[in-house]
Amino acid sequence: MSTSTTPAPSSGTEDPPPPRTTAGRARRTRPASPGGWRRALRRDWQLYSLAVLPLLFFLVFRYLPMIGNVIAFRRFEPGGSILGQEWVGLRYVRMFLSDPTFWQVFRNTLWIGGLTLLFCFPIPIVLALLLNEVRRRSLKRFVQSVSYLPHFLSIVIVAGITLQMLATDGPVNHVLGWFGHEPVRFIQEPEWFRTIYVGSEIWQTAGWGTILYLAALTTIDEDLYEAARIDGASRWRQIWHVTLPGIRPTMITLLILNIGTFLAVGFEKVLLLYNPLTYPTADVISTYLYRTGVESNSFSYAAAIGLFEAVIGLILITSANQMSRRTVGTSLW
Numbered sequence: 416m417s418t419s420t421t422p423a424p425s426s427g428t429e430d431p432p433p434p435r436t437t438a439g440r441a442r443r444t445r446p447a448s449p450g451g452w453r454r455a456l457r458r459d460w461q462l463y464s465l466a467v468l469p470l471l472f473f474l475v476f477r478y479l480p481m482i483g484n485v486i487a488f489r490r491f492e493p494g495g496s497i498l499g500q501e502w503v504g505l506r507y508v509r510m511f512l513s514d515p516t517f518w519q520v521f522r523n524t525l526w527i528g529g530l531t532l533l534f535c536f537p538i539p540i541v542l543a544l545l546l547n548e549v550r551r552r553s554l555k556r557f558v559q560s561v562s563y564l565p566h567f568l569s570i571v572i573v574a575g576i577t578l579q580m581l582a583t584d585g586p587v588n589h590v591l592g593w594f595g596h597e598p599v600r601f602i603q604e605p606e607w608f609r610t611i612y613v614g615s616e617i618w619q620t621a622g623w624g625t626i627l628y629l630a631a632l633t634t635i636d637e638d639l640y641e642a643a644r645i646d647g648a649s650r651w652r653q654i655w656h657v658t659l660p661g662i663r664p665t666m667i668t669l670l671i672l673n674i675g676t677f678l679a680v681g682f683e684k685v686l687l688l689y690n691p692l693t694y695p696t697a698d699v700i701s702t703y704l705y706r707t708g709v710e711s712n713s714f715s716y717a718a719a720i721g722l723f724e725a726v727i728g729l730i731l732i733t734s735a736n737q738m739s740r741r742t743v744g745t746s747l748w
Contacts, residue, residue, distance in 0.1 A: 487719040493712060507719035517703070517720065524699040527685075528677045530613045536673055538617055539624030540666065544654060546625065547632050562622025574687035577615045578602060602688075605696040612688060612697075616681070627669065628662055635661035667745040675732030678724050700724050 456463060482498075487507060489499025511517045542562065549555040565573065581587055581601035588598040601607045635658065643653045682701035689697035700720065708717030740746035 484718060484722050486715045487722045489715065491715045491718075493714070499715065503715075507716045508723070510716060511720050511723070519695070520698050520700055520703045523696055524678055524680055526696075527609055527612060527680050527699060530609055531616055531680065532673055532677065534613055535616055535620055535624075536670060538621045540628055540662075542621055543625040543628035543632065543662075544658065546629065547658070548650075559622070559625075562625065564622070565619045566623035568619070570681070570683045571687060573615060573619050574684055577611060577688065581611065602690070603692045605693045608689060608693045608697040612684065615684065615688075624669075627665055631662040631665040632658065663743065664745045667739050667743060668747060671732060671735045671739060671747055674735040675728055677731055678728055 486499045488502065488504055490501040490503050491499040546555055546558060549558070568576075579585055583598050583600055587601070591597075591599065599607075601611060639657045639661075640653055643657055648656065678700060680699045680701060682699075682705070685697060685699055685702050686705065689702070704717045704721055707713050707720070736746045736748065
């Protein structure tokens with residue numbers, strides 16, 4: 416009589432794993448409890464308290480003043496209601512759009528803003544690349560200190576130095592006199608103002624702007640340079656294919672911010688450097704607003720021009736951000 420026996424499982428065969436439960440997954444995807452932010456606030460209240468003063472600053476000096484833009488559409492008289500007395504619609508907008516003086520000021524702003532962006536944006540990048548190639552630490556620190564120093568000077572001091580250097584009896588005209596050249600009235604000649612403004616802006620901001628790029632250069636992996644050297648890349652090729660792509664996000668971010676402030680040409684420096692003789696090329700929107708609103712008490716008219724400038728700046732920074740996102744994949748938001 417034969418008996419059938421069931422073969423025993425081999426010792427090498429493992430039991431099937433237990434079915435995977437979703438308890439852990441449910442635990443991970445469970446939404447935070449309503450009191451989670453309260454616990455975080457109680458735990459890290461010291462850190463959150465550091466944000467109170469900056470938030471108050473932006474609330475008081477940035478967001479609350481936006482309510483005053485309503486006087487661009489209302490007739491405002493000093494001593495009356497802070498939000499104006501009478502609704503006039505687009506009256507002041509039509510006024511400055513038909514004002515030839517405004518369009519001259521607008522063209523001057525575009526010229527000075529464009530020249531500032533063209534020269535002041537790439538020079539810090541070039542300076543950072545040059546400093547990155549310096550191997551003598553003492554020389555590098557000396558150049559950095561000399562280039563950073565003008566940033567810590569107030570705009571009043573920078574404008575005073577510029578006016579003294581370029582005066583009719585100033586050092587620049589003395590040097591020109593040694594070569595038999597007649598003194599040049601740099602401060603009184605309208606065609607010289609844009610050069611003076613952009614030159615002083617480069618001198619004051621170029622060194623400080625290199626700090627961000629030097630910090631970005633430290634994040635580049637050294638293995639990329641070693642791989643480039645193994646492939647036979649020269650130093651210029653390494654800069655073009657390794658260094659510049661490594662700092663490209665920083666470059667794009669700063670470029671978008673500079674484009675957003677394209678029309679906001681430095682009010683203080685222009686106000687200190689220009690004079691009635693240079694109005695044809697030196698008068699910009701910010702100084703025109705100052706003379707129209709503060710000196711002439713045309714607050715509604717000035718508010719309409721300021722609102723126009725803000726809208727143009729918003730369009731520029733939004734367009735630059737979208738173009739950057741589509742072309743190079745880097746954007747602010």
